Amino acid sequence: MAALFRRSQNLFKKWNSYVDISFAPSRSMASKTQVGFIGLGNMGRPMAMNLLKHGYPLIATDIFPDSCKELQGLGAQILDSPAEVAENADRIITMLPSSPNVIEVYTGPNGILKKVRKGSLLIDSSTIDPSVSKEMAVAAEKMGAVFMDAPVSGGVGAATSGKLTFMVGGVEEEFAATKELLNCMGSNVVYCGQVGTGQSAKICNNMLLAIGMIGTAETMNLGIRLGLDPKLLAKILNMSSGRCWSSDTYNPVPGVMEGVPSAKNYQGGFGTTLMAKDLGLAQNTASNTKTPIPLGSLAHQIYRMMCARGYASKDFSSVFQFLREEESGQ
Amino acid sequence: MAALFRRSQNLFKKWNSYVDISFAPSRSMASKTQVGFIGLGNMGRPMAMNLLKHGYPLIATDIFPDSCKELQGLGAQILDSPAEVAENADRIITMLPSSPNVIEVYTGPNGILKKVRKGSLLIDSSTIDPSVSKEMAVAAEKMGAVFMDAPVSGGVGAATSGKLTFMVGGVEEEFAATKELLNCMGSNVVYCGQVGTGQSAKICNNMLLAIGMIGTAETMNLGIRLGLDPKLLAKILNMSSGRCWSSDTYNPVPGVMEGVPSAKNYQGGFGTTLMAKDLGLAQNTASNTKTPIPLGSLAHQIYRMMCARGYASKDFSSVFQFLREEESGQ
Amino acid sequence: MAALFRRSQNLFKKWNSYVDISFAPSRSMASKTQVGFIGLGNMGRPMAMNLLKHGYPLIATDIFPDSCKELQGLGAQILDSPAEVAENADRIITMLPSSPNVIEVYTGPNGILKKVRKGSLLIDSSTIDPSVSKEMAVAAEKMGAVFMDAPVSGGVGAATSGKLTFMVGGVEEEFAATKELLNCMGSNVVYCGQVGTGQSAKICNNMLLAIGMIGTAETMNLGIRLGLDPKLLAKILNMSSGRCWSSDTYNPVPGVMEGVPSAKNYQGGFGTTLMAKDLGLAQNTASNTKTPIPLGSLAHQIYRMMCARGYASKDFSSVFQFLREEESGQ
Amino acid sequence: MAALFRRSQNLFKKWNSYVDISFAPSRSMASKTQVGFIGLGNMGRPMAMNLLKHGYPLIATDIFPDSCKELQGLGAQILDSPAEVAENADRIITMLPSSPNVIEVYTGPNGILKKVRKGSLLIDSSTIDPSVSKEMAVAAEKMGAVFMDAPVSGGVGAATSGKLTFMVGGVEEEFAATKELLNCMGSNVVYCGQVGTGQSAKICNNMLLAIGMIGTAETMNLGIRLGLDPKLLAKILNMSSGRCWSSDTYNPVPGVMEGVPSAKNYQGGFGTTLMAKDLGLAQNTASNTKTPIPLGSLAHQIYRMMCARGYASKDFSSVFQFLREEESGQ
Structure with missing residues (x-):
């Protein structure tokens, strides 16, 4: 290159x-x-x-x-x-x-x-x-x-x-x-x-954002299945070491927060395709610098799978919906 | 069961x-x-x-x-x-x-x-x-x-x-x-x-904590390789959507914060073995409730690999050290 | 336990x-x-x-x-x-x-x-x-x-x-x-x-089977997108080091082989739920023996996601369909 | 591009x-x-x-x-x-x-x-x-x-x-x-x-090879920990659906086969760095074609981590050694 x-x-x-x-x-x-x-x-x-x-x-x-x-x-x-x-x-x-x-x-x-x-x-x-x-x-x-x-x-x-x-x-x-x-x-x-470090900072932030969002979605989904009230769980996470921007500012679970895409059927916000694109950039820079990014890389793949499953234009917090059992499921 | x-x-x-x-x-x-x-x-x-x-x-x-x-x-x-x-x-x-x-x-x-x-x-x-x-x-x-x-x-x-x-x-x-x-x-x-929801909340928090910590370690390592100053990168993440407890309170990169295990060669803190144990509990409850936890599961495996590679008794933020290129490496 | x-x-x-x-x-x-x-x-x-x-x-x-x-x-x-x-x-x-x-x-x-x-x-x-x-x-x-x-x-x-x-x-x-x-x-x-080693052998085999199947599905899908004919690609893999049971005996891509579930809209065969169950057993034994199984664990999560997305009763080779872009997609 | x-x-x-x-x-x-x-x-x-x-x-x-x-x-x-x-x-x-x-x-x-x-x-x-x-x-x-x-x-x-x-x-x-x-x-x-399909076929084969190799290493390691004799386990896998090139031709466990790198302390063969390079190519082509490759991508990251941990010049089957508990460990 x-x-x-x-x-x-x-x-x-x-x-x-x-x-x-x-x-x-x-x-x-x-x-x-x-x-x-x-x-x-x-x-x-x-x-x-x-x-x-x-x-x-x-x-x-x-x-x-x-x-x-x-x-x-x-x-x-x-x-x-x-x-x-x-x-x-x-x-x-x-x-x-x-x-x-x-x-x-x-x-x-x-x-x-x-x-x-x-x-x-x-x-x-x-x-x-x-x-x-x-x-x-x-x-x-x-x-x-x-x-x-x-x-x-x-x-x-x-x-x-x-x-x-x-x-x-x-x-x-x-x-x-x-x-x-x-x-x-x-x-x-x-x-x-x-020059280039502006991009690097942006890419780094978005990679950690994607990891935090998928992690929050997994965690909230697991907690709900274990019988926890989603609002209470979010509150506990946010006062503990699990706290992150995706849990306290942009929670992916409908009903936990107002004014975020999860409250509007994942309309608006930052599209899954755009997140997948940014993760592709993170992946490329990581490959080029031979840096291991195991979670970043898996986050990339999950957003790719979501694009392939019809989530391309939904907000990237819709990963909660992607991971949750379909209503009609099983 | x-x-x-x-x-x-x-x-x-x-x-x-x-x-x-x-x-x-x-x-x-x-x-x-x-x-x-x-x-x-x-x-x-x-x-x-x-x-x-x-x-x-x-x-x-x-x-x-x-x-x-x-x-x-x-x-x-x-x-x-x-x-x-x-x-x-x-x-x-x-x-x-x-x-x-x-x-x-x-x-x-x-x-x-x-x-x-x-x-x-x-x-x-x-x-x-x-x-x-x-x-x-x-x-x-x-x-x-x-x-x-x-x-x-x-x-x-x-x-x-x-x-x-x-x-x-x-x-x-x-x-x-x-x-x-x-x-x-x-x-x-x-x-x-x-009864049981106390455990569930604890397990959920620690799973998200582990994901956030590995994610922060990957991101900081990638940023450093791309030429960013680690303190500056932490500052940028912490004012942006990448912010999480592991980036703003317990940063895993030596030199970024004082008074945390990364400042003391990863002594003290919360041992990798203990984190691996909690992630095993998260994995079990997820398997039992048929809940997908892709990042949580990979975080579990990474902490398992670390235990096998000699990191068992170091603080769990030592994942930064695990991912970073060895000094003598290659 | x-x-x-x-x-x-x-x-x-x-x-x-x-x-x-x-x-x-x-x-x-x-x-x-x-x-x-x-x-x-x-x-x-x-x-x-x-x-x-x-x-x-x-x-x-x-x-x-x-x-x-x-x-x-x-x-x-x-x-x-x-x-x-x-x-x-x-x-x-x-x-x-x-x-x-x-x-x-x-x-x-x-x-x-x-x-x-x-x-x-x-x-x-x-x-x-x-x-x-x-x-x-x-x-x-x-x-x-x-x-x-x-x-x-x-x-x-x-x-x-x-x-x-x-x-x-x-x-x-x-x-x-x-x-x-x-x-x-x-x-x-x-x-x-x-006693128990019969189970262990079974679980080990099925874990490697799941990894090989998802790996084959990813590889075939990637090759097809890169312009390769699926039958030709299967032939090349099967005479090379990529060869595995899932590529040469149970190929997941419709049209490559006859008499396998992929030729019958993934009916019959070994259901995704059953594979997810066996991978849950592998995960449990791995957690209990503190053995890292990064790919086995991710395979488990992928089959769990598939169960949540409506693939529960299809043959486990339908992971090819799960990974492939939806016809109506994007 | x-x-x-x-x-x-x-x-x-x-x-x-x-x-x-x-x-x-x-x-x-x-x-x-x-x-x-x-x-x-x-x-x-x-x-x-x-x-x-x-x-x-x-x-x-x-x-x-x-x-x-x-x-x-x-x-x-x-x-x-x-x-x-x-x-x-x-x-x-x-x-x-x-x-x-x-x-x-x-x-x-x-x-x-x-x-x-x-x-x-x-x-x-x-x-x-x-x-x-x-x-x-x-x-x-x-x-x-x-x-x-x-x-x-x-x-x-x-x-x-x-x-x-x-x-x-x-x-x-x-x-x-x-x-x-x-x-x-x-x-x-x-x-x-x-033109280009020669490369595509090569990259596809090597991605599936890497997945099969890590999968075989995980499986053999898990089986051994569960009390199975490695030679017997390899034999069982090779007559079952877990069979793959890495299990039957290039087994990564020392003592199972002769004349392969695992029998020679992982000297010779196909270096971890080279495999990481080929997986980087697979990753790039997958990112460019928006193809999800979850296991391929994780395989890439594992080989990257190995390069960072001192395995760069060993044969790629040394992933068995990487995953296995260190002798001095814990």
Whole structure:
């Protein structure tokens, strides 16, 4: 993999020599000059709106033109490609579904790096493989730009209310400028270390989250079968060493808490498919670094089995339902 | 199993008819009359001392006479068998290593039920199979006594400082009398429901604890290999959805927290063997109730492998060390 | 557990002293005197018929009177209880669903041991916990009888055609007499060692079988998704180191082999519930002997999840269907 | 990933237009014209020697000059780079450690494709990610060459004796020419389908092998603890449904079989690291195709834990030793 990327970079070197990067306007850190935003999906749209609300003129694009309409109505300028956005803004945020999309948007034929201005700050909030973040950073550096990875924790709700947590990796000198923008969209902006560590922190958190959720679902199901009242059991766990976010904040058992997906037939929340994707990233980074993750790996497989059994679009706390005996069962 | 116990009870019925239970002095709930204590191991000894401190005259026994000496020095009366203790006290607490010991101490030839006074309150704080607790309760009821299960959470430290948590199962009318005694030894006494539910709550908590601990160890190890600082990673997890007791209170990575076993080469704390035993109980109750516990089961196997690899007496957070690459490795 | 049984035996000792065992007719090994058969379910019935076919007069019983009719029509004498069978036959075969049934039939109030003749040969072909077999052997010995465990491999088909495999544990001197009877019902009678080892061998085999079956299902599913033809993949595995009974004799993928459950919508064969039960026994013996069985344990959990998802009565090779994406899926 | 490769190919297109491919001599299928061999490691060296023995003039290269000496002594011509080999031979076999090496050797600055002759047959016997094989095939096709994947089953012994099994993927019309060469080095050459399916078949086999091996180790260990003689248990498994290659051909328990690694303190054979690598490939392909592989995934993690515990260079059957209680243990 590393070798592959290294080779790609060599090709970039050649390719880059054809790109005219002579006109590099200096990026103003504090002023509210325009900001680019690429990727206007369920998460990207409310994030971009919060930038607008904070007074930043916005230049945006998305492969689905329909995704751009709402933002256009609010005053954003819509362009045709990442390259065009890069021509017109020296601070760009990307929010994309997965590694290949990030590679395409940055290094593709109409990608950001084709037209990026020297000194630009490129912030990627997608959740992707940290090794891809590193390679994008190297490619950006070749063009005289800076790439930071800044994946988010928190769902559509947090994106809308500007309460996301950002985990940021990249050169430390650029953290202040990065934070200035991310503060418009989140309540927590944490510096994690060199480029890729934002992704690593995100992946680590979600792996432990998945383990805690399945563990909570198993435990609650076992306790109920042993005759314990679910609310009481949750209370006991939460005052003891079994306590975790999935038991005290997002309990997967219907009737234990209000306002969580388990209270709404597992609608909304964080889909099983998305959790399976993040666990796939954890698995890949673990395989690449030869790190044993026995529970993380089994959690991955359980979410994969759930996707295959019809749980793909339900909230990931529906693992409680998956493990519990079917009503009609046996 | 159920059938086996049922049969045993039938035999009890006959057997019990030979026992003279006519002289049943009424048990005084509030007064500080003498209390029996059976099982003076690492946990039982400090628990019994706290009863003494609270002014309860104590009658005690243990199969190892040496275990009784310290308590004798403090004024406790030492007798030869559970039966003798039962003859002389109508409130008895037992703290034993495992199910077979409990069966022996209650129903064996010199067991409590051989000489129990009518109306006695029998409180078992051992961690055992909830189905055994239920059988003991039925056997006690046959003799006119009341059996409550009240396993503890918290180790030798909490036992010494009187800060244990008790999870109590049994008839609700007896909870007040039970709590009066347990309050001398713990800061939390929770009523869980019918007999056996105290055990069930304990087992459920420890299963989720084991899952959270291994999950935290895997996650911290993966993060470190991906270049994250362990303290920073712990901080991020603890403010995010990966948060759990093992990450924020008992972190398994040396250097992240002070005063926990990971800061002392995994000495002290809760031994891997004990965790493996509790997970075996979880496994048994899950098998008996046909409940799937995929992560709980794998956690059990990992602690079993650790016992086989020399980690038996280290704190259960040493799973971090087990998963991490050996220094000399490869 | 051991302690529990030990105590039960102590009670037996007393109880046994009331039983008159003075008239112990010598058991004739070679002659075709009558044989007792207890447990006429799906497996027991065809097994008993094969004994009749071989000319053995049969005395039988079952808790469901309907199960006895067919055999009665063929000339077997039907009695009311195991105790009555034991009064009238000095060679008895039992074929029961699980450990509690075996305990009841041998040591219950109307059990075999209540009336067993001195010198009787008691052969249990049920699949149960080896520790229960050992306890039954001790109880039988107290009455002057011999207990052998002889669980079978092979389903209803093999029982009908007399092609079962018997794995026999018990005193070696009684193996010849045991084999004489079992040869009427099976084509393979293997001596495994002291009492309980027949069960142990059976449990070990079925655990490895379950692992091999799930492994084969995963592998075939992965290969198919990677573009391999299932028949070709099976052929390659079977000539390579991936070969196992589940790949070459009982392939779980529809269309690869004929005459196996996967060719008949997973009807017939060995039910998922039964496999889950056997894996529960493996789990228990592993927990009791503190043996790590990571894959065996996960296999157990997967079959438990399948039972909860509606696969209880399908053949255990339906795990292929369970893992494969639902047609309507995602 | 796919997108990344696609982009790389676009870059190749441009790049390739600079390469002079006008002189493309027709590749003679039957004649013994010279064959290129790249990668002279433990496996490649004996494979290349077998080609020499069959009368094929050899042109070879390796990044470690020392690896080439033996072959040079036997008459092979040693060149400096894959590109030079490609200039001088129109049938080339590559045998390399992992995906990045294959990418480098084929598409690197001195790679085969830089100088490949039109019509050349390129056979890669490395075990790598099937998606990389597919990309190499597309890149080769762009240059007018044919790429086949042909990973092997069998170790150094089989390579030396010419008894390897080759699993071949690629266009069917080229299978005959491929087989002609591979027949010199192996006794089994199986056509699996389109390019990449050779790798897929190899990965599938090794995943099932790993599952079977760990399963056999667990089962044998459990049986031994339950009092069974290991040789007898192996015999019973091998005549029953637990039978698999690991139980009947490569038993992991010392003393059960001769001539296998378990009889030689797990020296020789197939190293734990290599198995972990192959399971990593299985994991990656499963993640990419969203296929659940619960046991395969746990097998991967167990081999990873073993690598971290000092088993990296032992044969993969040493998992028996890993699971068994340490002599000094507890």
